[in-house]
Amino acid sequence: MFITFALITLLGAIGMLLQKNVIVAGLCMVVAFFGVAGLFVLLANPVAAALQIIVYTGAIMVLVLFVIMMLNSHEEEKAQASHPVQKWVSLALVVAAAIGAVNLVVASPGLKALGIKGAEMPQAMTLQKVGTLLFADHVLGFEVAGLLLLAAMIGAVALTKRNL
Amino acid sequence: MTGMESILQGGLQGYLVVALFLFILGLATVLLRRTLLLQFMGVELMLNAANVALLAFARFHGGDAQATVFYLFIIAVAACEAAVGLALVIGLFRHRDTTDSDRAASLKQ
Numbered sequence: 001m002f003i004t005f006a007l008i009t010l011l012g013a014i015g016m017l018l019q020k021n022v023i024v025a026g027l028c029m030v031v032a033f034f035g036v037a038g039l040f041v042l043l044a045n046p047v048a049a050a051l052q053i054i055v056y057t058g059a060i061m062v063l064v065l066f067v068i069m070m071l072n073s074h075e076e077e078k079a080q081a082s083h084p085v086q087k088w089v090s091l092a093l094v095v096a097a098a099i100g101a102v103n104l105v106v107a108s109p110g111l112k113a114l115g116i117k118g119a120e121m122p123q124a125m126t127l128q129k130v131g132t133l134l135f136a137d138h139v140l141g142f143e144v145a146g147l148l149l150l151a152a153m154i155g156a157v158a159l160t161k162r163n164l
Numbered sequence: 165m166t167g168m169e170s171i172l173q174g175g176l177q178g179y180l181v182v183a184l185f186l187f188i189l190g191l192a193t194v195l196l197r198r199t200l201l202l203q204f205m206g207v208e209l210m211l212n213a214a215n216v217a218l219l220a221f222a223r224f225h226g227g228d229a230q231a232t233v234f235y236l237f238i239i240a241v242a243a244c245e246a247a248v249g250l251a252l253v254i255g256l257f258r259h260r261d262t263t264d265s266d267r268a269a270s271l272k273q
Contacts (some may be wrong), residue, residue: 002174006182012188013209022199029205032186033272039182042174043223048215048235056241060208060246067250068166068201071257077264090195098188105180106171114224115176122227129229130236145240152244154189159251162258 002042009035022074026065033057045125186249187213195238209248211242258271 012032019025033056040049068074105111134142171178180213186209193206222231256268 001179003172009182010189013186014204016205016209017189017193017196020203025202026205029209032209033212034187036216039179039216040219043179043219044227045219045223045232048219048232051236051239052215054245056208058210060243063207063246063250064201067253069253071201071263073170073199073201073257076197076202077262077267079273080264080266087196091192094188094192094195097191098185101184101188103180105177105184108177111177111180115223118176120224122223124198125227125229125232127257130232134171134233134236138237141237145237147245149240152247154250156247156251159248160254 002039003036005035005042007035008032009039020073020076022068022076023065026061026068030057030061033061044122047125047127047130166185176220176224180217183213183216183220186210198264198266200256200265200268203265204246204249204253208242208246210239214238 009032012028012030012035015028016025016032018026033052037049037052037057040046040052171181190206190209190213193209194203194240197203197206215238218231218238219235222228225231253263257263262268
């Protein structure tokens with residue numbers, strides 16, 4: 001199960017990286033987000049999985065696809081000047097970072113110990129648990145998040161309006 | 165479980181490796197593609213990788229509900245970032261008629 005969702009996620013992400021058409025790349029991104037939601041279910045966290053599907057695949061990706069179609073930029077524009085050195089340097093950097101980080105994770109004794117200690121499946125997360133904790137300990141954070149969403153909404157309208 | 169087995173069958177290290185690859189692919193998208201919208205999607209992918217790692221640690225910490233509350237805050241910020249970022253892309257398109265980040269390298273018109 002785990003390997004299936006991991007492959008869905010990573011193949012979606014690779015498709016996004018390699019796809020020429022921007023809309024198809026966006027749809028690959030949706031596939032990757034669904035894979036991540038599946039991983040959250042396997043992590044005994046259906047609340048996070050539902051939020052992932054509603055917010056990311058439902059709201060954010062629809063917004064992105066709307067903007068792509070509105071700007072009519074389906075294809076990547078032709079490069080003004082080619083930067084072969086920068087391209088190779090960033091590719092080398094990415095590969096080196098991937099190999100280094102994976103080595104660190106696989107070799108870490110602390111992570112291995114934590115994985116064995118917490119291997120027993122915990123009870124599935126419920127909305128009630130999250131809600132109780134949210135409104136008991138994090139009310140201020142919740143209010144600030146609401147204020148931030150309002151500010152972002154006003155900011156987005158102000159930025160896109162032609163003559164304000 | 166030995167290392168490789170733990171990765172393939174969904175131990176903590178398996179989730180962390182998936183999160184790392186997701187982050188690296190997002191980083192590669194930001195570095196290698198020139199379309200601003202794609203770079204934006206790469207940033208979202210990196211944010212998702214961080215979420216996977218956070219919730220994986222929470223599950224191996226006895227199903228901590230605190231992490232889900234943090235996840236809630238993270239996606240609230242991600243939604244704000246998406247709205248403002250896309251508004252900036254639209255604003256740039258109005259001024260320069262392009263969504264290519266190379267063509268928006270200088271602040272002058």
